[in-house]
Amino acid sequence: MQKIAILCSGGDVSGMNAALKRFVEYTQAKGFMPYFIYDGFEGLIDNKIVRAKYSDVAGIITRGGTVIRSSRSERFMEKSYRLRAIDNLHSHDISSVIVLGGDGSFKGMQKLIQESNICFSGIPATIDNDIAGTEYCLGVDTALNIIKNAIDAVRDTASSFSRAFVIETMGRECGYLALVSALTGGVEMCLIPEIPYNLDNYKKRFMKEMKEGRSYFIAVVSEALKKSDMILEWFEKEIGMESRKVVLGHTQRGGNPTVNDRLMAYRFVTSAIDGLIAGERSSVVCYNDGGFSHKDIGEIAFEKYTICTDLLKLGMEYEK
Numbered sequence: 001m002q003k004i005a006i007l008c009s010g011g012d013v014s015g016m017n018a019a020l021k022r023f024v025e026y027t028q029a030k031g032f033m034p035y036f037i038y039d040g041f042e043g044l045i046d047n048k049i050v051r052a053k054y055s056d057v058a059g060i061i062t063r064g065g066t067v068i069r070s071s072r073s074e075r076f077m078e079k080s081y082r083l084r085a086i087d088n089l090h091s092h093d094i095s096s097v098i099v100l101g102g103d104g105s106f107k108g109m110q111k112l113i114q115e116s117n118i119c120f121s122g123i124p125a126t127i128d129n130d131i132a133g134t135e136y137c138l139g140v141d142t143a144l145n146i147i148k149n150a151i152d153a154v155r156d157t158a159s160s161f162s163r164a165f166v167i168e169t170m171g172r173e174c175g176y177l178a179l180v181s182a183l184t185g186g187v188e189m190c191l192i193p194e195i196p197y198n199l200d201n202y203k204k205r206f207m208k209e210m211k212e213g214r215s216y217f218i219a220v221v222s223e224a225l226k227k228s229d230m231i232l233e234w235f236e237k238e239i240g241m242e243s244r245k246v247v248l249g250h251t252q253r254g255g256n257p258t259v260n261d262r263l264m265a266y267r268f269v270t271s272a273i274d275g276l277i278a279g280e281r282s283s284v285v286c287y288n289d290g291g292f293s294h295k296d297i298g299e300i301a302f303e304k305y306t307i308c309t310d311l312l313k314l315g316m317e318y319e320k
């Protein structure tokens with residue numbers, strides 16, 4: 001019986017557990033033997049490879065994070081450790097590996113498959129939504145909902161105290177989380193690396209709005225800019241409003257997965273396994289225009305993701 005393994009790598013996301021559940025169910029339904037690799041690439045190097053059973057995934061669909069854990073691995077960057085990882089897979093007779101992770105994880109896997117005969121299928125899973133070739137990465141919807149709840153809560157206190165709040169979101173170098181959160185949270189300012197901004201324009205607008213009765217502001221600032229403290233000071237000094245900063249940090253990575261992320265987990269995993277069965281050897285499952293396709297890892301891992309134009313245009317309206 002052919003054996004397929006799965007691992008999680010890079011930042012964990014809500015929806016990974018739903019993906020693991022589907023993986024165990026669907027591989028077995030298709031006549032394969034499922035394996036878990038614990039602790040991401042670190043566990044692959046250290047041979048933490050274990051036969052997966054249904055009892056491992058029963059009841060986990062509601063939980064964020066990943067029951068098989070994840071890691072960032074310095075060692076995996078070195079060929080000698082990747083060769084050890086390949087030996088481990090061979091020792092279990094595993095011929096295919098599914099990786100839930102971000103573009104870094106896919107870069108690592110591209111090296112591993114070039115150094116072996118292992119087949120690979122990647123499932124985009126990062127709250128940053130920064131993987132080229134796919135509109136959606138697993139976990140983004142849950143992260144956006146967590147940010148939405150935080151903005152709604154901050155609005156209550158901001159309006160009660162007539163304060164400005166700077167809310168810093170994750171996303172690494174990508175402004176997607178910040179932009180979508182700003183738009184759907186109805187905030188007054190959005191700063192992301194993809195859109196140049198001019199604080200004088202914001203100042204003109206805010207002063208006018210204050211004259212008309214506005215008594216609080218909420219700004220969403222992407223972590224990539226490293227400007228949250230500067231914007232807080234700007235509110236105090238230039239706008240003359242008492243200000244506070246909220247760094248959402250890792251809260252954005254956890255929590256009960258949304259319906260959309262549970263469903264996307266099922267669909268991504270089904271497509272990954274179907275692809276391996278159909279003979280895909282080195283592809284990433286991509287979601288675009290409501291459907292799934294398999295793109296070669298080379299097309300994905302080394303390309304830069306860009307936020308779609310219509311969203312960027314909406315983001316450009318903030319400053320006006």
Ligand SMILES: Nc1ncnc2c1ncn2[C@@H]1O[C@H](COP(=O)(O)OP(=O)(O)OP(=O)(O)O)[C@@H](O)[C@H]1O
Nearest residue numbers: 010011072073076077101102103104105107108126
């Ligand atoms: N160029 C590379 N060569 C070999 N391995 C790599 C390379 N880039 C990344 N990796 C491996 O992939 C792991 C995960 O990468 P990274 O930390 O960039 O997260 P990611 O997969 O991009 O996920 P996230 O977007 O959630 O941070 C790294 O810790 C490293 O082990």
Ligand SMILES: O=P(O)(O)OC[C@H]1O[C@](O)(CO)[C@@H](O)[C@@H]1O
Nearest residue numbers: 011102126127128170171172253
């Ligand atoms: O969990 P760590 O290693 O602190 O990494 C944080 C980074 O990981 C992410 O959560 C996912 O890539 C980024 O948004 C953030 O910059």
